[in-house]
Amino acid sequence: MTAHVVVQVKNNQPKLYQAVQSQFQSLFDAQKEKIVVEHKESGHGRQEERYVFQLKAKLPPELTEKWPTIRSIIAVERHRSANGKGTVDTSYYVSSLSPKHKLLGHYIRQHWRIENSQHYILDVVFNEDASRIAMEDAVENMALFRRFVLNIVKQSNCGARSQRNKLKRAGWNDDYRAQLFFG
Structure with missing residues (x-):
């Protein structure tokens, strides 16, 4: 049995982040009309829509050498509105799964559900944000x-x-x- 990964790409990996971001930029610029809503949610005075884009990974050779199992890259765009203000946030991920894998968006949502739950507890119990x-x-x-x-x-x-x-x-x-x- 082979284990697969879905890993968020952040700015602490600047070359990988730039490569993934630039691969999606042309898609964002040219094909906005092909976006499919992955998930809509409202509650706590806010509304959120998440759009998931999946592409075959085309990384430069030095990144392919460092990340040999990466087969797909994922972008998640979150559109939030609360109190009349709107924000758009984009997160990037790499995965060893095929870009056609139907559960990539689900895996990412599960990760954020756990992450948000832990942050909420840390803030409420330990008052971490203050x-x-x-x-x-x-x-x-x-x-x-x-x-x-x-x-x-x-x-x-x-x-x-x-x-x-x-x-x-x-x-x-x-x-x-x-x-x-x-x-």
Whole structure:
């Protein structure tokens, strides 16, 4: 059995990002009328439409050498509107699956569902978005620490049901905190 990948391409891989982005740019410029809506969603005072484009990967030789299993590239355009303001965001992905694979958009949505769920918990439970830590190493260390604690709390079967309540109780009670961390 062979495992396949779908990986988001970000600016920290500038050559790959540029190659994928430029391959889609001509499609975006010339063929807007061929877009098919992948998903429409509304809630929480906003509306979102997602469009998924899939192409056969045509990467330069140096990138093909570094990413030999990549067969397709994917662009996801998200059109959001909330409170009368609209935004468009485009994310790029590479995959070892065929560009004709019907579940690529689904796999990407599942990734974002998990990612958004974790971000929501980190912000609500740890108030992460309001953090005033500025030193780069400290920011990374605290983010790692928060995720470490969150994983321990998620796996715990002791006491409170919600993660927020488990963390509050751990802050108030030394015995509960020890039970949470050391079983």
